[in-house]
Amino acid sequence: xxxxxxxxxxxxxxxxxxxxxxxxxxxxxxxxxxxxxxxxxxxxxxxxxxxxxxxxxxxxxxxxxxxxxxxxxxxxxxxxxxxxxxxxxxxxxxxxxxxxxxxxxxxxxxxxxxxxxxxxxxxxxxxxxxxxxxxxxxxxxxxxxxxxxxxxxxxx
Amino acid sequence: xxxxxxxxxxxxxxxxxxxxxxxxxxxxxxxxxxxxxxxxxxxxxxxxxxxxxxxxxxxxxxxxxxxxxxxxxxxxxxxxxxxxxxxxxxxxxxxxxxxxxxxxxxxxxxxxxxxxxxxxxxxxxxxxxxxxxxxxxxxxxxxxxxxxxxxxxxxxxxxxxxxxxxxxxxxxxxxxxxxxxxxxxxxxxxxxxxxxxxxxxxxxxxxxxxxxxxxxxxxxxxxxxxxxxxxxxxxxxxxxxxxxxxxxxxxxxxxxxxxxxxxxxxxxxxxxxxxxxxxxxxxxxxxxxxxxxxxxxxxxxxxxxxxxxxxxxxxxxxxxxxxxxxxxxxxxxxxxxxxxxxxxxxxxxxxxxxxxxxxxxxxxxxxxxxxxxxxxxxxxxxxxxxxxxxxxxxxxxxxxxxxxxxxxxxxxxxxxxxxxxxxxxxxxxxxxxxxxxxxxxxxxxxxxxxxxxxxxxxxxxxxxxxxxxxxxxxxxxxxxxxxxxxxxxxxxxxxxxxxxxxxxxxxxxxxxxxxxxxxxxxxxxxxxxxxxxxxxxxxxxxxxxxxxxxxxxxxxxxxxxxxxxxxxxxxxxxxxxxxxxxxxxxxxxxxxxxxxxxxxxxxxxxxxxxxxxxxxxxxxxxxxxxxxxxxxxxxxxxxxxxxxxxxxxxxxxxxxxxxxxxxxxxxxxxxxxxxxxxxxxxxxxxxxxxxxxxxxxxxxxxxxxxxxxxxxxxxxxxxxxxxxxxxxxxxxxxxxxxxxxxxxxxxxxxxxxxxxxxxxxxxxxxxxxxxxxxxxxxxxxxxxxxxxxx
Ligand SMILES: Cc1cc2nc3c(=O)[nH]c(=O)nc-3n(C[C@H](O)[C@H](O)[C@H](O)COP(=O)(O)O)c2cc1C
Numbered sequence: 001x002x003x004x005x006x007x008x009x010x011x012x013x014x015x016x017x018x019x020x021x022x023x024x025x026x027x028x029x030x031x032x033x034x035x036x037x038x039x040x041x042x043x044x045x046x047x048x049x050x051x052x053x054x055x056x057x058x059x060x061x062x063x064x065x066x067x068x069x070x071x072x073x074x075x076x077x078x079x080x081x082x083x084x085x086x087x088x089x090x091x092x093x094x095x096x097x098x099x100x101x102x103x104x105x106x107x108x109x110x111x112x113x114x115x116x117x118x119x120x121x122x123x124x125x126x127x128x129x130x131x132x133x134x135x136x137x138x139x140x141x142x143x144x145x146x147x148x149x150x151x152x153x154x155x156x
Numbered sequence: 157x158x159x160x161x162x163x164x165x166x167x168x169x170x171x172x173x174x175x176x177x178x179x180x181x182x183x184x185x186x187x188x189x190x191x192x193x194x195x196x197x198x199x200x201x202x203x204x205x206x207x208x209x210x211x212x213x214x215x216x217x218x219x220x221x222x223x224x225x226x227x228x229x230x231x232x233x234x235x236x237x238x239x240x241x242x243x244x245x246x247x248x249x250x251x252x253x254x255x256x257x258x259x260x261x262x263x264x265x266x267x268x269x270x271x272x273x274x275x276x277x278x279x280x281x282x283x284x285x286x287x288x289x290x291x292x293x294x295x296x297x298x299x300x301x302x303x304x305x306x307x308x309x310x311x312x313x314x315x316x317x318x319x320x321x322x323x324x325x326x327x328x329x330x331x332x333x334x335x336x337x338x339x340x341x342x343x344x345x346x347x348x349x350x351x352x353x354x355x356x357x358x359x360x361x362x363x364x365x366x367x368x369x370x371x372x373x374x375x376x377x378x379x380x381x382x383x384x385x386x387x388x389x390x391x392x393x394x395x396x397x398x399x400x401x402x403x404x405x406x407x408x409x410x411x412x413x414x415x416x417x418x419x420x421x422x423x424x425x426x427x428x429x430x431x432x433x434x435x436x437x438x439x440x441x442x443x444x445x446x447x448x449x450x451x452x453x454x455x456x457x458x459x460x461x462x463x464x465x466x467x468x469x470x471x472x473x474x475x476x477x478x479x480x481x482x483x484x485x486x487x488x489x490x491x492x493x494x495x496x497x498x499x500x501x502x503x504x505x506x507x508x509x510x511x512x513x514x515x516x517x518x519x520x521x522x523x524x525x526x527x528x529x530x531x532x533x534x535x536x537x538x539x540x541x542x543x544x545x546x547x548x549x550x551x552x553x554x555x556x557x558x559x560x561x562x563x564x565x566x567x568x569x570x571x572x573x574x575x576x577x578x579x580x581x582x583x584x585x586x587x588x589x590x591x592x593x594x595x596x597x598x599x600x601x602x603x604x605x606x607x608x609x610x611x612x613x614x615x616x617x618x619x620x621x622x623x624x625x626x627x628x629x630x631x632x633x634x635x636x637x638x639x640x641x642x643x644x645x646x647x648x649x650x651x652x653x654x655x656x657x658x659x660x661x662x663x664x665x666x667x668x669x670x671x672x673x674x675x676x677x678x679x680x681x682x683x684x685x686x687x688x689x690x691x692x693x694x695x696x697x698x699x700x701x702x703x704x705x706x707x708x709x710x711x712x713x714x715x716x717x718x719x720x721x722x723x724x725x726x727x728x729x730x731x732x733x734x735x736x737x738x739x740x741x742x743x744x745x746x747x748x749x750x751x752x753x754x755x756x757x758x759x760x761x762x763x764x765x766x767x768x769x770x771x772x773x774x775x776x777x778x779x780x781x782x783x784x785x786x787x788x789x790x791x792x793x794x795x796x797x798x799x800x801x802x803x804x805x806x807x808x809x810x811x812x813x814x815x816x817x818x819x820x821x822x823x824x825x826x827x828x829x830x831x832x833x834x835x836x837x838x839x840x841x842x843x844x845x846x847x848x849x850x851x852x853x854x855x856x857x858x859x860x861x862x863x864x865x866x867x868x869x870x871x872x873x874x875x876x877x878x879x880x881x882x883x884x885x886x887x888x889x890x891x892x893x894x895x896x897x898x899x900x901x902x903x904x905x906x907x908x909x910x911x912x913x914x915x916x917x918x919x920x921x922x923x924x925x926x927x928x929x930x931x932x933x934x935x936x937x938x939x940x941x942x943x944x945x946x
Contacts, residue, residue, distance in 0.1 A: 006630070064630040068578060071627040072585035074620065079627040084635055 003090060005057035006067060007083040007126050010076035012050050022101075028075070029099035037096035041066060044092050044133045046100040052076055055130055057090050083126035091134055100136050167349070172228030175377060176221045177342065182384045183217020184337040186210065188322045188330070189391050194261060195323065211257050213387040215249035218280055218341055220380025222287045225345050227373040233294045233354065236362045237372055241290030248286045252279030260319060269319045276337075277315025280344045281308045288348070292362045295354045303351030307344050314340030418482070418501035423494065425450045425459055437482070437503050438474050450499075454484065459497050462486040472501060481508055521595040523573055524580035532594035532602055536654045539604065539647065550647050551614045553603040554661040555621065558639040558673040560599035565787060566821035567634060574631050575638065586624045587617065602661075609646045618642050618676035626674055641668040642676035650679045663687045690746070696732060697743055697752060701759070705731050708763050709926035712935065713778070713897060713919045716911040721939050723776030723810070725919065726764040727926045728756075748784045757785040758794060765804035767929045771936050778810040778840060786817035787824075792831035799835070806836035812863065814842045818853055829857055840897070845881055854892060862889050864915070866900025873909035886914045 643665025651657025
């Protein structure tokens with residue numbers, strides 16, 4: 001079955017201390033993991049410097065329904081769709097929703113992140129962003145999410 | 157014991173003993189049959205009647221048993237009975253049995269039964285020994301005290317036992333009661349008789365006036381049989397009657413149970429009957445309801461207060477707190493000569509649900525489930541009605557989707573509907589419960605915000621709505637970017653009446669759209685004037701067509717290499733009688749919004765064709781098409797007609813379209829372009845380079861010409877980026893086999909640079925300003941003569 005993939009970015013809109021915000025995001029990731037697994041969706045949610053970048057892949061109807069729910073969510077603002085395409089295979093096949101929060105050392109390894117949201121939001125770099133997110137996951141920046149047993153097999 | 161046996165067997169006439177036993181058996185049977193009627197639930201009057209009957213029957217039986225047995229006694233001496241004492245003994249029996257029965261009824265415990273039974277037993281002895289006093293015999297009676305005591309004891313204990321058995325819960329035990337009372341009577345009597353020995357004493361005289369034994373025997377036996385028999389017959393009759401009654405009641409109940417309505421019968425304020433339907437409605441079993449006061453089922457209604465003429469609304473109490481809405485009506489009927497009230501109860505829940513549903517349908521938009529215009533108007537009017545003072549202020553937000561028509565027109569109504577549903581859902585997520593969201597129709601929504609006119613709060617809501625509707629919608633693989641504009645008016649400052657407030661919000665919405673869509677505007681008093689101006693412009697625009705205030709100007713295009721005329725672009729001008737020349741930038745968007753663009757565009761096409769007919773026949777005329785025109789499916793047919801009407805050759809007509817015409821539904825755009833080209837018309841891509849993804853369109857659409865936007869042209873050759881863009885476009889055009897035209901050429905330097913980069917055509921002030929039709933003819937004619945003379 002053909003799958004679709006989308007990538008969007010948005011501004012985090014959650015009030016509270018840094019810890020509280022992080023906790024809420026962890027909660028979003030946890031709930032998404034469960035729900036996405038049921039919907040046959042996979043993907044990753046990166047948050048850094050006040051922005052979310054989320055990749056979501058799976059069957060078209062499930063993607064559209066989930067994205068609509070995400071678009072009803074007031075915990076972020078200025079949702080901007082960066083890519084919505086058919087894909088050959090899943091990039092995040094091993095994660096129903098992986099939270100990514102690069103720490104400083106790992107962040108340094110990926111200069112694209114240092115450039116911040118502007119770079120991420122560049123349409124031409126959607127593919128690059130997805131690759132980056134995947135690399136971050138494999139490099140161990142995933143939050144709580146266990147590493148896949150063999151991530152290489154799920155790579156495209 | 158042997159003494160007792162000898163007494164019964166040898167001193168009695170056994171036939172009469174048998175008669176006594178039969179009377180006694182009948183009597184004791186009726187004792188318990190009637191006793192049970194007394195203890196049963198029922199009208200007090202009936203119970204008293206049965207009690208009296210039972211006491212009389214029992215004591216008569218005891219008394220008759222005694223005397224018949226006395227007749228059976230054969231002392232072999234003459235004997236008789238004293239009338240007074242005989243009667244007194246019956247009285248003693250009645251009184252004491254009555255006392256026992258009273259104890260039994262008053263104390264319905266085991267103790268009561270033991271006690272009551274003992275008194276009945278005592279009654280037997282008392283009657284017996286009073287009766288013995290009435291016994292006259294020619295001799296003296298000697299009593300053996302021990303046996304007398306034994307006889308009393310037997311009477312009391314067996315009497316007690318019989319009552320314990322007779323009113324016990326166990327049916328089998330109850331059957332043993334009459335025999336034990338029989339045993340009490342007989343045992344007492346014969347023990348009592350064996351306690352007596354009569355010594356012949358000729359000195360004793362039987363007093364005159366005493367009853368003769370035979371007469372007495374007939375009298376007592378008949379009296380006893382009559383009384384006992386009558387009471388037993390009455391009992392039977394009563395039972396039969398009751399059974400008939402019960403059957404009748406059952407039939408009535410069955411009938412009532414078939415009824416769909418809830419029915420209940422009340423005796424006074426007490427519920428005495430209830431049918432299945434009502435049981436079901438209340439949700440409690442009949443047994444729990446019968447005997448309850450009417451008010452516990454219909455609180456607040458009394459027998460006197462229930463309507464008998466017309467149904468009235470009431471609340472039925474069920475297990476839950478809320479109660480069930482019902483309609484009730486009552487009727488008086490007579491049951492057993494007593495007026496009863498029959499209350500019919502109709503469950504209103506189904507009807508109310510249906511009504512609520514109809515109300516919902518009438519007040520809600522079927523597509524989105526939001527409130528509809530009707531309900532919105534009511535709510536707005538209500539706000540005005542109850543507002544007075546500070547807390548009466550509120551905000552009204554009017555919104556309309558920025559690009560909904562495009563979706564509806566290009567992707568179909570199904571998609572448009574789905575989009576509206578999702579918009580509704582997003583609005584609900586962005587707003588609070590206190591806010592009323594309504595769909596007024598089409599893609600128009602309104603929000604009645606609760607809670608004051610705190611400006612930051614209202615702006616936060618507007619921003620939230622702008623944000624949430626600016627997010628893309630993904631429907632069936634399409635990405636729809638719709639966006640919304642919002643106009644906000646505050647009551648009561650911005651409108652004294654609902655209509656005025658709506659008008660203000662509408663003006664603010666207008667302002668938001670003018671400002672570039674996707675944003676909100678608060679109403680300002682100055683908007684009135686501006687909008688008024690715009691409205692009047694719209695009116696003027698409609699009139700301008702009829703008054704022929706439009707004219708076409710033409711700006712020539714020249715060959716970049718030779719400088720000769722290739723043709724001209726037709727540009728519309730509006731000579732307003734009062735305003736003077738109105739810029740197309742001011743009235744074209746208005747014409748697009750109002751739909752006037754259709755006829756205006758047709759007029760431009762037709763006029764350009766007619767006027768260009770007079771030009772030298774190698775010159776082309778270029779006409780701009782608005783995206784709105786371009787999306788009209790009848791475009792190709794319209795143009796074909798115009799060409800046919802004017803006999804203008806299709807090859808000399810060039811249509812200029814912008815990127816806006818191609819977006820959204822590329823498939824349809826492609827079809828239209830192909831149709832137009834099939835007519836022989838040339839297509840130019842206007843304003844190239846400014847758009848978002850112009851480059852990608854070039855490969856996919858069949859253009860004949862690219863017009864480089866003047867913003868780049870004007871900055872060449874100094875600005876390196878612009879120069880590079882112009883160069884790239886010229887090269888691209890050449891490689892794709894499309895001509896390139898540079899617009900807005902103003903200087904020689906630009907002209908030289910652009911020509912040098914390989915552009916095909918030039919257009920701009922350097923060559924000529926746009927000129928009226930009559931002058932472009934002259935311009936072309938002059939060039940022709942120049943060319944001819946050259
Ligand atoms: C940044 C972000 C990412 C989210 N990602 C997902 C996701 O991948 N899957 C999901 O089911 N919900 C996701 N959610 C949560 C949804 O927005 C929504 O709250 C959730 O699906 C529950 O929706 P419901 O209450 O309408 O069922 C995300 C929320 C945010 C703010």
